[in-house]
Amino acid sequence: MPNIKIEGFDDINNLITELAANGEGLIKTALYPASHITYEEARQKIEAMKNISDADRNGLLTSLYHSKMYTENGVVYEVIGFTGYNERGVPNIVVARSIESGHSTRDGKSNVQKHPFMRPAANHTKAQVIQKMQTVISQEVQKIQKG
Amino acid sequence: MQTKLSAISDIFARLASTEYFTSATNVYHYTAPDKTEAPYFIWAEDDRVDLTAGNIHAEKAWQGTIDLYTHTEFDVRIDYVESLLDANFIWRLESVQYEEDTGLIHYEWVWNYA
Numbered sequence: 001m002p003n004i005k006i007e008g009f010d011d012i013n014n015l016i017t018e019l020a021a022n023g024e025g026l027i028k029t030a031l032y033p034a035s036h037i038t039y040e041e042a043r044q045k046i047e048a049m050k051n052i053s054d055a056d057r058n059g060l061l062t063s064l065y066h067s068k069m070y071t072e073n074g075v076v077y078e079v080i081g082f083t084g085y086n087e088r089g090v091p092n093i094v095v096a097r098s099i100e101s102g103h104s105t106r107d108g109k110s111n112v113q114k115h116p117f118m119r120p121a122a123n124h125t126k127a128q129v130i131q132k133m134q135t136v137i138s139q140e141v142q143k144i145q146k147g
Numbered sequence: 148m149q150t151k152l153s154a155i156s157d158i159f160a161r162l163a164s165t166e167y168f169t170s171a172t173n174v175y176h177y178t179a180p181d182k183t184e185a186p187y188f189i190w191a192e193d194d195r196v197d198l199t200a201g202n203i204h205a206e207k208a209w210q211g212t213i214d215l216y217t218h219t220e221f222d223v224r225i226d227y228v229e230s231l232l233d234a235n236f237i238w239r240l241e242s243v244q245y246e247e248d249t250g251l252i253h254y255e256w257v258w259n260y261a
Contacts, residue, residue, distance in 0.1 A: 104246055109182050111175075119241075
């Protein structure tokens with residue numbers, strides 16, 4: 001009677017159990033270095049902006065931040081955004097939004113052109129972010145396998 | 148041959164038609180000129196979101212925005228621009244902003260066109 005023996009199921013079972021228990025932590029470990037690629041791209045776009053005052057540029061550069069991560073319905077989120085006020089007393093998020101979206105002038109009779117920079121920063125780094133997350137998660141899984 | 152950008156321009160030009168609205172609505176590219184009275188639309192292409200495969204740009208796609216500035220609450224133009232977007236683009240509503248200084252409501256949609 002032939003006899004076939006397959007080994008390794010216990011290892012796979014242990015790995016799956018470990019990943020199920022610590023999956024969220026694993027994703028968070030990978031998310032920060034990945035999202036930081038987008039953060040750096042956004043910084044470069046702010047530094048390259050034309051027709052922006054020094055106060056507005058400095059405000060955006062110094063207030064750009066990674067939010068604390070949070071989880072909703074099994075999805076881990078992190079915001080890259082702006083906080084606080086610049087030296088002109090204007091909220092940095094208002095400056096960022098007005099550049100990203102454009103706006104009407106105070107008399108409502110003309111328009112300030114939009115110059116999107118956060119959306120293109122996300123577009124241009126999406127592939128790198130995915131690659132970085134894959135690399136980090138792969139490294140972390142190998143650590144778990146080695147025990 | 149019509150370029151993709153001129154095709155997009157033709158689509159958004161339909162927003163200026165009086166076929167759907169009781170009065171013509173101006174549609175501008177990039178920015179509105181001085182002394183522009185709301186309501187008006189502004190559209191602009193600002194990025195590429197090409198599908199790359201086999202080391203080439205297998206499908207070229209433009210990304211951009213169309214904005215509506217209006218004083219009218221529940222403006223019917225919102226529904227019409229979204230029906231136009233449904234028929235021609237992948238799109239999402241990006242933001243709605245009430246501009247306190249002017250009382251203008253500013254809608255912003257992001258679209259992709261391949």
